[in-house]
Amino acid sequence: MAIIPPPGTESGxxxxxxxxxxxxxxxxxxxxxxxxxxxxxxxxxxxFAENKLALASLGVIVLIVLFCFLGPVFYHTDQVHTNLTQTxxxxxxxxxxxCDNVGYDQLGRLMVGGQTSLEVGVAAAIVAVLVGTLxxxxxxxxxxxxxxxxxxxxDAGLSIPYVMLVIILSVVFHPNPVTMxxxxxxxxxxxxxxxxxxxxxxxxxxxxxxxxKVIGGRRDRAVTRHVLPNAAGTIIxxxxxxxxxxxxxxxxxxxLGLGVQPPATDWGSMLSGGLTYLQSSQxxxxxxxxxxxxxxxxxxAVNFIGDALRDAFETRLQRR
Amino acid sequence: xxxxxxxxxxxxxxxLFFVTVIVLALxxxxxxxxxxxxxxxxxxxxxxxxxxxxxxxxxxxxxxxIKWVGQLLHGNLGFSPKLxxxxxxxxxxxxxKTIVLVALGTIVSLLFGIPLGMYQAVKxxxxxxxxxxxxxxxxxxxxxxxxxLLLVEWFAVDAHVFPxxxxxxxxxxQVLSQPRALVLxxxxxxxxxxxxxxxxxxxxVMDNLVQDYVRTARAKGATERRVLWGHGVRNSLxxxxxxxxxxxxxxxxxxxxxEVVFNYPGMGLAFYNAAxxxxxxxxxxxxxxxxxxxxLGNLLADVGYAVLDPRVRYS
Numbered sequence: 001m002a003i004i005p006p007p008g009t010e011s012g013x014x015x016x017x018x019x020x021x022x023x024x025x026x027x028x029x030x031x032x033x034x035x036x037x038x039x040x041x042x043x044x045x046x047x048f049a050e051n052k053l054a055l056a057s058l059g060v061i062v063l064i065v066l067f068c069f070l071g072p073v074f075y076h077t078d079q080v081h082t083n084l085t086q087t088x089x090x091x092x093x094x095x096x097x098x099c100d101n102v103g104y105d106q107l108g109r110l111m112v113g114g115q116t117s118l119e120v121g122v123a124a125a126i127v128a129v130l131v132g133t134l135x136x137x138x139x140x141x142x143x144x145x146x147x148x149x150x151x152x153x154x155d156a157g158l159s160i161p162y163v164m165l166v167i168i169l170s171v172v173f174h175p176n177p178v179t180m181x182x183x184x185x186x187x188x189x190x191x192x193x194x195x196x197x198x199x200x201x202x203x204x205x206x207x208x209x210x211x212x213k214v215i216g217g218r219r220d221r222a223v224t225r226h227v228l229p230n231a232a233g234t235i236i237x238x239x240x241x242x243x244x245x246x247x248x249x250x251x252x253x254x255x256l257g258l259g260v261q262p263p264a265t266d267w268g269s270m271l272s273g274g275l276t277y278l279q280s281s282q283x284x285x286x287x288x289x290x291x292x293x294x295x296x297x298x299x300x301a302v303n304f305i306g307d308a309l310r311d312a313f314e315t316r317l318q319r320r
Numbered sequence: 321x322x323x324x325x326x327x328x329x330x331x332x333x334x335x336l337f338f339v340t341v342i343v344l345a346l347x348x349x350x351x352x353x354x355x356x357x358x359x360x361x362x363x364x365x366x367x368x369x370x371x372x373x374x375x376x377x378x379x380x381x382x383x384x385x386i387k388w389v390g391q392l393l394h395g396n397l398g399f400s401p402k403l404x405x406x407x408x409x410x411x412x413x414x415x416x417k418t419i420v421l422v423a424l425g426t427i428v429s430l431l432f433g434i435p436l437g438m439y440q441a442v443k444x445x446x447x448x449x450x451x452x453x454x455x456x457x458x459x460x461x462x463x464x465x466x467x468x469l470l471l472v473e474w475f476a477v478d479a480h481v482f483p484x485x486x487x488x489x490x491x492x493x494q495v496l497s498q499p500r501a502l503v504l505x506x507x508x509x510x511x512x513x514x515x516x517x518x519x520x521x522x523x524x525v526m527d528n529l530v531q532d533y534v535r536t537a538r539a540k541g542a543t544e545r546r547v548l549w550g551h552g553v554r555n556s557l558x559x560x561x562x563x564x565x566x567x568x569x570x571x572x573x574x575x576x577x578x579e580v581v582f583n584y585p586g587m588g589l590a591f592y593n594a595a596x597x598x599x600x601x602x603x604x605x606x607x608x609x610x611x612x613x614x615x616l617g618n619l620l621a622d623v624g625y626a627v628l629d630p631r632v633r634y635s
Contacts, residue, residue: 152331156338159614161573164591164607171595171603172349248463252577255465256592271469283477292466299461 047312054308057301064298068114077108080263091286098286101273109270110290116266120177120250124184125242132192133235140200141223151197157190166249170258177260184246192238199231233313240306244299251295267291324626332619339611344385347600353377357598358401397605402597407605410590416492418586422571425509433514437521438553444526452518459515464574468508468581475504486584505582509575520563524556565621569614
């Protein structure tokens, strides 16, 4: 389980200050050459690409996505019908990772489960960040009593321990991939909205946002054209971390048996029977390691990418 | 100061109001309503209607809300028909055991997280720092329950060093009398927290060491050791204390996964069983208790901060 840091302490799970050895921004070295202006994305990508760890992580994610979505095309397995003649068969040439307790081929299961984990993780992150961003931006921009009211609602949501909230929600709603997306997003948007509201509060005092008001522009224009684009860095970094967190939450619920229901599965649901089989006379290690390693690998890679993105966006601002 | 306190308390009361409304509304989300969930799909419509009337679910939401909050204020957290036990007595029985697990796990994680985080901040960008950073990244990316599974696999199934299940028993004394069985649950719980503390400690000490007052201290000739302990670590420990206070309810809720993996007889396991049995009274009571504890914790942390740091009160 990812421990979500309490709001207001850190922006992401791995927030840390910029390296101490870094030169002060603006300390020009050598003659100033009028460089060709580069686009924001281009500059961001350059900083990102310097980070070898992030590039490697991106490679890992691409491989995992290919494995999950293209793998079943080349490696055919039946992931709908159980086969009780081959339950818990150990790894062999016909089943490289063995079979699980109802006879599904574990390698094929890993692909199918990965599809759910990745799809739900990304979709929940998108929904949560979209809702949270809009809510936070509107609340911060309107300000006053409306802001106070909207933020107390967020406070209320954040006071309910999220583990309890998601467990209750998955008992209430029949869990399938689509409801899981909304169950995870239902609490995750809260933290995002608080963060974006903070960002909006600082942005709305900037001259160029004030100028919109002066020349008679509407408030929605100020928000969509000026506040949100300038908060884009924060939003994208949040979305990245949200993917990793969502995958872990989905896995945790799956482990409890409250996630997607068979024959559908995800990496966490694959682990739900795991302990029972570990404790039986034989050691069915192939039920434990593959899905667990898949979760860890994906989440580490996504976290590294998130860190690199934060650096990229911060440096972009410094070099401007 | 008084003004700040009042403002903060009013805010907390408003949040409490919203929270109780949200939590009670959750009950009505159960498919077919809470009574249908309780009685099961084979109950007749008349039976459901009878119990709906008995429990007051046929009344308007605001009347239910007022009655429910009135009961809460009298310390009545509800009654679990599945367990034939009041939710308050269930909490009284299970909460102490969860506190044992959470306290032991938190202490172990702090014992490792604080010194190692400090070490990383002092020796930043060295091999040791990178290795420990790798460990905490692992801690962030590994679901708690999987840490538990791995430890069982390694230390209980492969090497028969520790039992694969948590201490069983109804009282704290019984739980504490089986220390060997406590080892694996406590370590798995501590590992994920360790990542949080060490990461926080590292960035916080590094942050503090570049502050103006540290430069002043160095200029006055303070030794590196004094700078580190007197300024870097001391200020970081205050933040760790606040972070700890703020996350206590989350820590308790986070123990759910460990309790399920190891079958540890605490609140988390009871909550999980209540979820499986759709025992909505227990779910409701536990959630309200944890939430109110969170709100009070936040309030206390804010007040403590205002007492310690004058800048907060006047902003």
